[in-house]
Amino acid sequence: MRSISDIRRDYTQAGLDVEDLTPEPFALFNRWLKNAVDANLADPTAMTVATVDSKGQPSQRIVLLKDFDEAGFVFYTNTGSKKAQDLSQNSKISLHFPWHVLERQVKVLGVAQQLSSVDVAKYFMSRPKPSQIAAWASAQSRPINSKQLLMQKFAEAKAKFVKGEVPLPSFWGGYRVVAHQIEFWQGGEHRLHDRFVYTKSADGQWVTERLMP
Numbered sequence: 001m002r003s004i005s006d007i008r009r010d011y012t013q014a015g016l017d018v019e020d021l022t023p024e025p026f027a028l029f030n031r032w033l034k035n036a037v038d039a040n041l042a043d044p045t046a047m048t049v050a051t052v053d054s055k056g057q058p059s060q061r062i063v064l065l066k067d068f069d070e071a072g073f074v075f076y077t078n079t080g081s082k083k084a085q086d087l088s089q090n091s092k093i094s095l096h097f098p099w100h101v102l103e104r105q106v107k108v109l110g111v112a113q114q115l116s117s118v119d120v121a122k123y124f125m126s127r128p129k130p131s132q133i134a135a136w137a138s139a140q141s142r143p144i145n146s147k148q149l150l151m152q153k154f155a156e157a158k159a160k161f162v163k164g165e166v167p168l169p170s171f172w173g174g175y176r177v178v179a180h181q182i183e184f185w186q187g188g189e190h191r192l193h194d195r196f197v198y199t200k201s202a203d204g205q206w207v208t209e210r211l212m213p
Contacts, residue, residue, distance in 0.1 A: 010189055010190070011103040011186075011187025011188055011189065011191075011193065012187075012189050013102065013103045013187065014102075014103065014186055015186060015188065015194055016184060016186035016194035016196060017194065018196075018210075021196060021208055023206070024070065024198070024206045025179075025182040025184070025198040025206060026068070026069065026070050028184060029068070029106060029182065029184075030068075032097075032099070032102075032104060032106065032184070033045070033097075035099075035102060036097075036099045036102060036104075039101065039102060041099065041101055041102070043064070044099070045064050045065040045066075046062050046063075046064055046065075046097075046098075047062070047063060047064070047065050047073075047075075047095045047096060047097050048060050048061070048062055048063075048095065048096040048098065049061055049062075049063045049075065049083060049093065049094075049095060050093065050094040050095075050096070051082075051083050051086035051087055051090070051093055052086060052090050052092065053085070053086045053089065053090070054089045054090070059082060059083070059086060061082075061083060063075045063077065063083075065095075065097075066123065066174075071176060071178070072110065072113070072176040072177050072178045072179060073095060073108060073110075073176070073177040073179065074115070074174060074175070074176050074177075075174065075175060075177075076120065076123060076124075076172070076173065076174040076175075077140070077172075077173065077174070077175070078135065078138065078139070078140035078141070078169075078171055078172055079171050079172065079173045080139060080140060080141065080142070080171050081140040081141045082140075082141040084173070085141075087112045087175065091111045091112050091113070092109075092110075092111060092112075093109075093110060093111065093112045093175075093177055094107065094108065094109050094110075095107070095108035095110075095177060096108075103186060103187030104184075104185065104186055104187070105183075105184075105185040106182065106183065106184055106185070107182070107183040107185070108177060108179050108181070108182050108183075109179065109180060109181040109182075110177045110178050110179040110180055110181070111177070111178050111180075112175040112176070112177050112178075113175065113176050113177075113178055114173060114174070114175060115173065115174040115175060115176055117168075117173075119174065120168065120172065120173050120174045121168045123174065124168045124172065125165070125168075129161075129166060130158075132161075132166035133154060133157045133158050133161060133166060134154060134157075135169055135172050136157040136160075136161070136166070136169055137150065137153040137154040137156070137157045138150065138153070139171075179200070180199070180200045181197060181198065181199045181200070182197070182198045183195060183196070183197040183198075183211070184196050184197075184198075188213065191213060192213055193213035194210075194213075195210065195211040195212070195213060196208055196209070196210055196211070197209055197211055
């Protein structure tokens, strides 16, 4: 294998300038997300979710974005998971959308707020039944001795809910990330990338700045 220090490429697909910006960041995010979907990227809604535990240790994982609007970015999870436990102690959160094929990234800084049980139930009931059953079978982030044991738990849950609807687990919930800063990154030639950051001011207005790469 060649030296990883020699692995590089130039970014020449597009640029990002002031005239490309929107008054608030969500319209631009919507445009970029649509571009990612239209480009048939694998998992265009995948985002890295970063949390910090009570000892100050950051932790990251990939989660799928399930909704967004001007109120925030929504995802769902087992409330016993590592990320949920972190958020119960520190609600500050960061999201990252890595659209490498389009030479784009979006970074979101904000606070995670738990969704209402009504909103969670509405989404849970829209999931495919096997995914609903898997939520019951997995105590997310907990140790397990084997994949066989996990599949056994799935089979038991499947048998339990063979008839009728699968109820919402009490340990399953969702979060809305209320953003106060959103950065858009577009790769540029010679590493002169275009970076614009939207920051929410004290009066609730979005202020934009260009950042050096």
